[in-house]
Amino acid sequence: xxxxxxxxxxxxxxxxxxxxxxxxxxxxxxxxxxxxxxxxxxxxxxxxxxxxxxxxxxxxxxxxxxxxxxxxxxxxxxxxxxxxxxxxxxxxxxxxxxxxxxxxxxxxxxxxxxxxxxxxxxxxxxxxxxxxxxxxxxxxxxxxxxxxxxxxxxxxxxxxxxxxxxxxxxxxxxxxxxxxxxxxxxxxxxxxxxxxxxxxxxxxxxxxxxxxxxxxxxxxxxxxxxxxxxxxxxxxxxxxxxxxxxxxxxxxxxxxxxxxxxxxxxxxxxxxxxxxxxxxxxxxxxxxxxxxxxxxxxxxxxxxxxxxxxxxxxxx
Numbered sequence: 001x002x003x004x005x006x007x008x009x010x011x012x013x014x015x016x017x018x019x020x021x022x023x024x025x026x027x028x029x030x031x032x033x034x035x036x037x038x039x040x041x042x043x044x045x046x047x048x049x050x051x052x053x054x055x056x057x058x059x060x061x062x063x064x065x066x067x068x069x070x071x072x073x074x075x076x077x078x079x080x081x082x083x084x085x086x087x088x089x090x091x092x093x094x095x096x097x098x099x100x101x102x103x104x105x106x107x108x109x110x111x112x113x114x115x116x117x118x119x120x121x122x123x124x125x126x127x128x129x130x131x132x133x134x135x136x137x138x139x140x141x142x143x144x145x146x147x148x149x150x151x152x153x154x155x156x157x158x159x160x161x162x163x164x165x166x167x168x169x170x171x172x173x174x175x176x177x178x179x180x181x182x183x184x185x186x187x188x189x190x191x192x193x194x195x196x197x198x199x200x201x202x203x204x205x206x207x208x209x210x211x212x213x214x215x216x217x218x219x220x221x222x223x224x225x226x227x228x229x230x231x232x233x234x235x236x237x238x239x240x241x242x243x244x245x246x247x248x249x250x251x252x253x254x255x256x257x258x259x260x261x262x263x264x265x266x267x268x269x270x271x272x273x274x275x276x277x278x279x280x281x282x283x284x285x286x287x288x289x290x291x292x293x294x295x296x297x298x299x300x301x302x303x304x305x306x307x308x309x310x311x312x313x314x315x316x
Contacts, residue, residue, distance in 0.1 A: 062175070
C-alpha cells in the first residue's frame with residue numbers, strides 16, 4: 001500500500017491506487033458486462049482504490065462511491081459500507097476485524113452509521129463537517145503534518161476493508177444492484193408517457209434477482225448490448241445527462257432499429273459534459289472504447305471498419 005498526496009481543483013489529500021485488478025469475466029450477462037466496463041473506466045478495475053483529494057471526503061472501491069457529493073449531501077459510500085456491514089456476518093474473521101476497526105475509528109470521531117447515512121453526535125452529518133473530519137482542514141489536506149497524518153490514517157483504515165479479498169464478491173454484487181436500481185430511478189418520456197429506463201429500454205425490466213441471469217436479448221451481433229453498456233458506463237458518472245441523451249436518441253429511433261446502437265454511442269461521444277467528448281485522448285469515451293475492445297465481449301467489427309458503431313473517431 002502506497003499513500004500519495006494529490007490535488008484536484010482547490011482540494012487536496014491522500015490517494016491510494018488499488019493494485020489487484022478485476023479479472024475479465026467470461027459472460028454474456030449484460031449487467032456483469034456493464035459493471036465490468038464501468039469499473040474499468042472509473043479506476044482501471046483496481047481493488048482497494050481510495051481517493052481523498054477531490055472534495056468528496058473519501059471515495060472508495062473499484063466503482064468509486066463518494067462520501068460527500070458536490071451539493072454537500074452524503075454520497076452512496078455510506079450505503080455501501082452499511083451493505084458490507086450487514087453481510088459481514090458471512091465473511092472471514094479477518095474481514096470482520098478490519099471492518100470493526102473502521103467502525104471503531106468512526107465512533108472515536110463521534111460518527112455512527114445508520115440506514116446508509118453517517119450521524120455526527122446523533123444527527124445527519126453535513127458535507128463540510130465530513131470533509132473536515134476525514135480530510136482536514138475542510139478538504140484541503142497539506143502534504144505533511146498533523147492534518148496529513150489524520151487523513152492518511154483514514155485512507156489506510158478504509159483501504160484495509162476495501163482491499164480485503166474476502167469482501168470482493170460482496171462489493172461486486174452491491175455495484176450490480178446499484179446499476180439495476182439506477183435503471184429504475186432514471187426516467188424517459190416518450191410520446192407523453194413517462195417510464196423508467198428499466199422498463200422502457202430493458203422491456204421486461206431487470207430486478208436485483210436477475211443480476212446473474214440478465215443477458216443481451218436485443219440483437220444477435222451484440223450491438224445493443226455494447227451500446228447500452230456504454231450508456232451504463234457514462235451513467236455511473238452522470239445518470240441524468242446520460243439518460244437525457246438516451247431519451248433524445250429514442251425520440252428519433254427505437255430499440256429494434258439497426259441505427260439505435262450507433263446513434264446512442266455517437267451522441268454520448270459528442271457530448272461536451274465533463275470529459276465525455278471523443279476528442280479527449282484520455283476522456284471517458286476513449287477509455288470506455290479501449291476497455292470494451294480489450295474485454296473481448298464484442299466482435300471487433302463493432303469498433304473498426306465500415307460497420308463500426310464505436311469507432312475511435314466519431315462524426316457529428
